[in-house]
Amino acid sequence: MPVFTSTNRPLDIDLLVLPETNLILIASVIEPLRGANRICGADIYRWRLFTPDGSPVETTSHIPVPASGSFRPAGDSAPLFVLASYNWRRSATQTLKMQLSQTARHRSMMAGIESGSWLLAEASLLDNVSAAVHWEDFEDFALAYPQVRAVKDRFVIDGKRITTAGSLPTVDLMLEIIRRRQGYSLALEVSRLFIYEPAAVYGAVELSPSTAGLRMRDPRVAQAVRLMEENIEQPLVLTRLARRVGVSARHLQALFQESIGAPPHVHYLALRLNAARRKVIETKESFAEIAAATGFNSASAFSRSYRGSFSESPSGTRQRLRRRSTAKAEPT
Template sequence: MDLIASRVQHVDLLVLPETNLILVASVVEPLRAANRIAGRSLYSWTMFSPDGEAIETKSGIPIPVAGPFRPQREAAPLFVLSSYNWRRSATSHLKMLLSQTARHREVMAGIESGSWLLAETSLLDNFSATTHWEDFEDFAATYPQVTMVRERFVIDGKRITTGGSLPTLDLMLELIRRAHGYSLALEVSRLFIYEQERTRGDLLQVPAIGNMRILDSRVGAAVRLMEETVEAPLTLAKLARRVGVSARYLQDLFRETMGVAPHAHYLALRLNAARRKVIETRMEFADIAAISGFNSSSSFSRSYRAHYRESPSETRRRLKLKN
């Protein structure tokens, strides 16, 4: 799902009856959040059901759809979402449609039980995949031609599978990261996190890192220190000393846990905080640079443009024209 930043990435969603509401939200809400944070449409989506009727979720809240799934030669990624009783919808007609559309789609994704439907249609043959942990052994026995992997989500070329709602949220963050960078994925992840003990109200105060899970307490401590020192960034050596490890070891821990170097995460925190000030206030850019830990307006502008592909003034001008 890599894309050119200047165009909108469209996604089609085929939602089967009895799908959990949270599963649908796990796909759509990160895309909506990315659009909101970027201040532009990076993603769009259309929902379909097998028969064109609204999807009655397990919570009893219906999801309206654009119509029945009747693909032609669409190339957009297709996400197949299902939670319970997927076999009731797996008609020969629907499986034929999936087989036909797979010839043109750049990506086919089985979300939770949607992976069963893809496998049943032979669309996961010779791919690596995952599914919900409760169904893992049954899935592996039923489809030996699929290489099963005990992961939260699996991206194997043109096929994607997930093991549940929260793993799907993780997947969407990863797709956003690949398309638009770590800073945006980080900021999207933080929209879904609430921490009661944090009571400061200023815009630079940000919550812990959310769904990019921190499994090492020392990395977690370093991340909290970064959040608390946005205005006056610490050196790597000072960060490492505060959490009780060497600078080299903290770098290694960070890469293993977060997938990026400490300085990349630190810079993403500072730029995201600065971007909120650019969008939500009328502060001078020099002042925003100072409270975001940049030595000068020029260094701030260079970093901002490198991350967001526009200058701070261009962001404000674009949003002013939009409004």
């Protein structure tokens, strides 16, 4: 089974962090996964950090990051993310390149995060695949590795290889992984935790929590999303929503697909279901009350939609979190 297909099974990820890696680059991998775990109330993502010698790695912020141990090419099959920022060549020893080649035989996926792409290319692990490269290094990378198809994308998933072009593109990658595994609703909710795009991207359009992380360059899409968020209890039909924005329903559908990769009804439903899940988790409201507050005609309709998106019923969510809370409260 491909690693990033739809599933609720926990995913283990190993991170090999090299010296002089940016702290934000490490956070760009881990924080979306931590956010997904918190929102779901379950450890659907787990990670281990390794360094070449097992010692804490010194980041460019002079904040050392501890490691679980030294990196060894064992038979682990978990995806391996190789993280590097500056002076990666100091770590690109023959030993490390050989270890990467050996571990690639077992890993279900290998990812080069920012300058980690150079390490994978040095180990001949990106031959004949497309790879994203930081814009500052693009020309040098393309000249150094003609056997690699360097592309000017934020991130690339090509078979069993992943590459990213920087810290913020890495957040995009992690959101895409979450979307493929747990669906659009969870990816959207995690994206709301990260408002990282510069204001110039949006022009005069105010950035709201629902637009965070979606890079909506068309103000009409951002306006439509704000209208959706303001009308959760009584959802607007597509034709009325499009009229409020000043375009046809068909044009709005095309704008959404181009801007965020999902049609309006999918995004609107995700907003409503995420609002409902927060109420399921954070309040004691009945499911009928939650259904009414999030635009569903009945508790049964709400429950079906909830289960279809989150793979458990609203009552199942509350029962699971109650068991988890009880287990934590019990003395060890």
